[in-house]
Amino acid sequence: MNRIVEKELLSENVVKLVVEAPQVARKQCPGQFVIVRFDEKGERIPLTIADADRENGTITLIIQKVGTSSCKITSLNPGDSLSDVSGPLGRPTHVEKLGTVLACGGGVGIAPLYPIARAFKEAGNRLIAVLGARNRELLILEKEMAAFADETIVMTDDGSYGKKGVITVGIEEVLQREPVHLAVAIGPAVMMKFVALLTKKYNVPTIASLNTIMVDGTGMCGACRVSVGGKTKFVCVDGPEFDAHQIDYDEMIKRLNTYKAEEKVSFDGYMKSLP
């Protein structure tokens, strides 16, 4: 059992939970994730570690309410517990000093991007953050990113904050303006696909961190498989980060929809069960 010690609403649909997990907090590195289970009937779902506090033995999870499991988990309050948290899983981000690093985060993808961007900054890189959201209300962690980033560009679809437009507009602005040595893209699959297409045009090496369906998270099941450079890879043990220019996003997007019908059945049942 892992106790929730802190909860914060980052936007209407995005919740930050600080969870007791001392062993994970001690071992985790930027880019890694945990598998979480709400209760004994719950799914095992992967969640990226957004932050960790070794001294207090806690990790921070940032979760968007999208279905039954995420709604159940985000309904927990300080003092409540998650049934299981296991990790850290996945390969850590390879962080080194390269020059200028472009951190591109879309929606809730900004959460896993945050520790990676910070690690690149700490390694001595110039760090430019480009953050995208549908509107001002859905933008998360802007202040936290801006605290260490050399520059932060915000894009909103409706223009309610920052500049109006999709994230690639903000990214292209930087790419046209100055040399970039690495781009890191985390967000919805379709966003990563278009970021990759753009950075490919500018010949900028790019990594994307994938969040696919998983069960065990340790390489046992293969639910998370993706095609990278024509080869099948497991996101849980070979990733979660891959060369963004080699990923078959269309296949990945289809696979993310595997349980669309079941998810609706489950969610409708969950909503009905609420008082």
Next chain:
Amino acid sequence: MPVDPQELHADRSQEWRNELRGKLSAKERSALPRVKMPEMKARERSRGFQEVNTGLNEEMAVQESKRCLDCSTPTCITGCPVNINIPGFIKLIEKGDFGAAARKLKETNALPAVCGRVCPQEVQCEANCVYQKMKKPPVAIGYLERFASDCERLAGSIAIPVIEKKSPLRVAAVGSGPASLTFAGQMAKWGYGVTVFEALHELAGVLSYGIPEFRLPKSIVRSEIAYLEAIGVSFERNVIVGRTLTVEDMREQGFRGFFIGSGAGLPKFMHIPGENSIGIYSSNEYLTRVNLMKAYQFPRYDTPIVRGKRVAVIGGGNTAMDSVRTAIRLGADKAMIVYRRSEQEMPARIEEVHHAKEEGVEFLTLTNPIEYLADSAGRVQQMKVQKMGLGAADDSGRRRPVVIEGSEYVIDVDTVVVGVGTDPNPLIPRAIQGLEVTKWGTIVVNEETMQTAVPDIFAGGDIVRGGATVILALGDGKKAAASMRDYLLEKFPGT
């Protein structure tokens, strides 16, 4: 592990045993017919997850135990990887002391209720039964093993052995499958402090996530775990050794010996076009969703599964049989085994093949998939297969399948389960420095001692063997425990 012939002899020479032997002549005993395992009717069982074999009743078990001739040199024991004193426990059943029979089993086997159900007795103990020489069906050793341990469990009086001497030393097992559980039980009986670390939220490894409820009810697995807890074994779930905790951390915490039983968890795929389409599962994923995550009870449980109407399972092993019989229970109208060799070469137990056929599974043997075709949403719709012939024998002694050119055809499917085997999970071998690993990813050990290249680390089960059986894993766990004790006694004299 060798059997002590003197011990066997002493056991056999007890007065009651001599008396019991004299009650019936060998001729009378061998004239008795072999018992049939009672089972649920195929029609009733194939829509649910209740156990198929329902177990012998007392009368049947005692009758079957009379068939055992109580040989002076019992050959059956040589076929058992953990050397159970087979006539010893069978004669206790004949005597009517079922509790003592269960205790006799537990002397050598920590998991008799499991082994009685999932061991391939037909190629082990029963293959070496003296009845084979007489061209008669062997004594139903597996059924009797199951009977004795079930009796003890159902009576609610599981005997807890007295642990003589407590050692101050602590040892760790990595993974909680059959190899580790056996290791842990043995070390605990010898008085060591044992902690078992499991990566998943549930214990027992393949016994939990792999073998379905209808073949091995999880209540039995839980009871075997409870027994280990009662003799002092501690369990830690959600610990991924190498990630959550390293071996160095554990050495610092005071662990003095390690047993790695992390299994062969990495599923093999065939790497043919379309294999990443929706609806194509590894058998590991399919079975894990159903067994571990209870997807068959979705939406009461949160984990979903594609409930296919036309399901093809690729492979011919026990995992493939478990998968295809699971598909039937999830409501498939058509469930197929697609296997590239003929039925004769199938590695699955005959009983599983038989049960699968009874439940309506179709067998497409000498058939191999070469491509999957999906709709625009990426969902598998069809599989292209080709027919195979059999050529000369290969390394495994089985005839090698050869492609029949131009024999391709297409089968409609909406779910495919790829059950063509597993590889060792690289997570642990990668995380421990100094281990010697083969090109197949298995850990190299001294076969006599199960010791790895790192002196305080021992290993056994599928992480050493690749894909093998529960009972071989058990044998490894026992062997490793014995040699770890020798190692610890030498390194820490007097403990």
